[in-house]
Amino acid sequence: MALFQIFLISILNSCMAQDEDIMTPALNIYSELKELKASLDGLTTDLNAAKIELEEQKSLIQDLQKQIKGxxxxxxxxxxxxxxxxxxxxxxxxxxxxxxxxxxxxxxxxxxxxxxxxxxxxxxxxxxxxxxxxxxxxxxxxxxxxxxxxxxxxxxxxxxxxxxxxxx
CATH class of the missing domain: 2.60.120.40 (Jelly Rolls)
Structure with missing residues (x-):
């Protein structure tokens, strides 16, 4: 019976260890989300700058096309x-x-x-x-x-x- 108790205790300990690993994430989700938001904000800023530059390039191309027509x-x-x-x-x-x-x-x-x-x-x-x-x-x-x-x-x-x- 003592052998059975030792077996049961070892199973419970291993289950509790697994539960702790499951319940305790290896990553801090909030800091990860904060980093993703900062990255997204940077990409949004870059995209908006690229859109503005694209509109300027389109305007320049239209001006050049008018000149080239001749x-x-x-x-x-x-x-x-x-x-x-x-x-x-x-x-x-x-x-x-x-x-x-x-x-x-x-x-x-x-x-x-x-x-x-x-x-x-x-x-x-x-x-x-x-x-x-x-x-x-x-x-x-x-x-x-x-x-x-x-x-x-x-x-x-x-x-x-x-x-x-x-x-x-």
Whole structure:
């Protein structure tokens, strides 16, 4: 019987030890929750900052898209003069074309000199109907400076004289 009592006491002691382990968590749940909340607050702050930066980037992209368009639409039938100028680093080729609608009208190409920055320009006189479009296009694998401060590269044009829509 004494052997049975010792066996029972050892079983009870092991059960109580297990109960204590179950009832006493190894982690402090409150401090863990506090750390998770702080981490979540930091992530929320980062997300809000990223959202603001994304909106600023979207606005900048919209402004750049407006600048890149560079499409002139003739308000009246007439004879127009268009001109472009380009400037680029010596290590890059530079090629520009004026398009009337989808057709190339005039072009220029400057092979990189490797010695100094390069410049080029060209112009064209063309007859346009109302709503015809003219734009400049940069050649593939070519570069130009684009800046708002010094206007190294430009596209300009003006009406030389209007034409009567009935005239030939």
């Amino acid at each position: 499409v002139f639409t003739a308000p009246v039938k007439g004879v127009y003069y268009f001109r472009y100028s380009g400037s680029a680093f010596a290590s890059h080729d530079m090629g520009l074309s004026i398009f009337k609608g989808t057709s190339r009208f005039v072009s220029s190409y400057e092979y990189n000199s490797g010695e100094r920055n390069d410049q080029m320009s060209n112009g064209a006189v063309m007859e346009l109907d109302v709503e015809e479009e003219v734009h400049v296009r940069l050649w593939v694998r070519c570069w130009i400076f684009v800046d708002r401060r010094y206007n190294y590269s430009t596209f300009t044009g003006y009406l030389l004289y209007p034409q009567d829509s009935a005239s030939v």
